[in-house]
Amino acid sequence: MDPILHFFMNHFWWIVPLVLIVSVAIKDIFFNRAHTIKHNFPVVGHLRYLLEKIGPEMRQYIVANNREELPFNRSQRSWIYASSKRENNYQGFGTDQDQNAAGHIFINPAMFPFNLKAGHPNIEDPAFVPCAKVIGLANKRKKPFRPYSIVNISAMSYGSLSSKAVESMNKGALKAGCYHNTGEGGLAPYHSFGADVVFQVGTGYFGVRDELGNFSMEKMEALVKKNPFVKAIEFKLSQGAKPGKGGVLPAAKITPEVAEIRQVAMGKDVISPACHSAFSNVPEMMDFIEMVADRTGLPVGIKSAVGKLEMWEELADLMAERGTGPDFITIDGGEGGTGAAPPAFADHVSLPFSYAFSKIYKVFAERGLSDRIVFIASGKLGFPAKALTAFAMGADIINVAREAMMSIGCIQAQVCHTNRCPAGVATQNKWLAAGVDVTLKSERCYNYIKTLRKELLEITHACGYEHPCQMTMRDVDLSMGDNNMTIKLRDSYKYDKVKVNFNGMQEIKDCPYLGGPARKQEKQELAEVK
Template sequence: MKTQNMVEMLETATPVLEALSTLFVFVMGLLVLFIVIIFIFDISQRKNAVLRNYPVVGHFRSIFSSLGEFFRQYFFAMDREEMPFNRAERDWVHRAANNTDTTVAFGSTKNLSPVGTVIFANCPFPTLDEDASETRPITIGEGFCRKPYKAKSIFNISGMSFGAISKPAVLAFSNGAAIAGCWYNTGEGGLSPYHLEGGADIVFQIGTAKYGVRDEQGHLSDEKLIEIAEHKQLKMFEIKMSQGAKPGKGGILPGAKVTPQIAQIRGIGVGEDSISPNRHVEISSAQDLLDMINHVREVTGKPTGFKSVIGATDWLDDLFQEINKRGEACAPDFMTLDSGDGGTGAAPMSLLDNVGLPIKETLPLLVDKLIQYNLKARIKVITSGKLITPSEVTWALCAGADFITSARGFMFSIGCIQALKCNKNTCPTGITTHNKRLQKGLDPKNKATKVANYVHNMNHAVEVIAHSCGVSEPRELNRNHVRIVQNNARSIPMSELYPSQHLGR
């Protein structure tokens, strides 16, 4: 009986096995045919020597080259050697965003010998927790505009436009910023409903194309400025002169990322490359810059400043001399200083790698210039540029910054894996793509909590360093609290490298 059942089962299964066998042979035949076609094409073409000399297998070179970006960070790179951000930095952000333990064991993996290494000067009698003070807020534009802004958080979200990043990412940042009590900069792509949905304080960036506040001819529109300023959440206006990713060139948004909604917000055609002018056509001098700042502030009633990367420095003297000539009321309410070592957006490598000075040089320089012209109390300094960990943020405070902003740090907080695909529409984490399938993995509600955690843990960690240096809160830090390693492997106080002392905020 059992034998008969087995025979019946085999008889039943035979057609299925035959069909699978036929399918296998068919698939293998197609595969062989495909390889033959590629072989013939490779040896016939004359554009690629590798493929002509090594048909078929030569394609693996491109595949491995593309995958190398991912394999390096997981298998080959040491904790501190990757660029632009290493594993240790990304891991700290990840743990902070997830509100998990940020402590490490068995000593530092950071090399403390290279020239330029920052070391904080702890004191023998650090501040006790019960003696610590809350980090005091700073009011921007007080006495000089109708609606000054009282900013509470040291650490805030830098400009990332809707278009460069996705709807879920904007929602995550907007909601997270509201929970954390920090501000969120729109970037140059205009104000979207998703920026406002979370209820966060918003800084509106006016890029060189003036998206969101332009008329039909592309000029700055007072009517649209007033309309934007009517939103209570909108706290400040930032005129973008240049950015770290591409100093001297305007924003670049590939046409693949220009959806109908983004095109409507920016006032451009669907699917067209969004290429901003390399500067504001109205601004060709320090006088012109002050004129535009004062015009925007007068029309909107809100604090207005500008963002720039510093390369040449003579223009700062011209600017500050002109301010002192006109009077403090004409000064920008803030200056946002970006670093010349790149940002999130698409950029020519020639600019990203080689143009603009890094923040470690320009921040002390700018603060010293402000002190020289007695403008430090009037003009608040905001800085960005790879400042994503507590040591970097604390260094910026010691150097004289009032606020620190970050874009890439916050991208890490919501799941960025440094896939280096920000300029494409293929971001695997859904942050910089408008592909709905790829966006599914990015839950704005969950990521908003991570954004808030990142801000809270950053501010707390900066306070820990400040207390170790013996001050009651981070805004009391100055250049005497940080040392810089020199050629002889010895460190000296930052105040000796840059003698102008920070005179208060």
């Protein structure tokens, strides 16, 4: 055998790595002009970029403590994961929260909790808690709707999320009895497993658009008629993560199916306009809402982030004058966001939920309109204390988005915009999405929503109430920080919540407009069709 070949074969284990290292070094020194670190420190400079890439994951699991991480800290994520898996979600040895930190929430319990007597609906189902209001009843819509659950799945589009993620959420929502908001990406087959659906329409009018990209009333009517599980329509004016910018779906996430559902072309980013073309001011929007509600028979609402109040005041004044208007208003806090957004928008544009909601609620309450509107709250509210604070401020329903994503496996990798979601939730990569077991994940989504509702009720009962809608601005205190004092929500936000007309959980259970599991006949017909 040739001596050189013999030497190479005997020392293969170190020669090949050496050749690779030398090749990388030569490339870095002589050909790399884009990265100074790699040029000046060949080979080892690559470690810097590797550490930068995996830095968030390293900090998430090793460096950060239980309470300091954003957008969701480890304690919050752990509670969601444990709840979704029906594991022990308790904590031992007291709280690790700094209860003197500014903004810490204190819920005030009653001396005597609410007493569940024999025959009460919550004896049979400790997580039974529908909305206290009926959507569309005040405006006399043809098909009013009372959501079966006060906790529902917020707007997340198929395309942004994988088909298996959407299917898991829809099947989990069906079991939990909550509604599932489609997001602005249109109604997909994966929204169609029987759960109540709120069909969201954004500025791109996906699924209900004509050849020019404008809103098509004919397609809207056809969609509603074909899909009786669609219970309400929501027009998105803006969203918390990027108000003033339309949604963006990168070309890498557009599959032939996504393109067909959205009625868009393959191979290029889909960017929704910043503004609606169907209306351009408040009076036109009100006329448009009435037209859609009349033609479809469904309740119609709007979703928006909050900044300037002038147009909100105009809307409230016109509603008081005309006796018409949106059936529900979804307030999206600036801390929200499930997809991609420019950092400047995500960080600085629009108010966080607590400031946004309090300002808008006051506008409508001052004009005597709070009983005509179902207020839906969104923005990191998928935890018992935060959700009850929202109810105390006047919310009737909360929507959860990222919390629902975590219940089906999201690990907060924060790469939703890259199509490389490692959990298979926010990606169209078939290999990654294949890791989502729909049977398992839908059960976990159901467990999370049920657990959240159950704990919401338990704290509500501890406060002496039967339903979260009875919580008031005087039932929650906020810590003021260094002075070790607290202040009631009423004194912080300068208003009192208007009392909701609530006559007991049994009356709600018997309501003819109740959605969710109450729709037995409709669900049976849907199953027969499938």
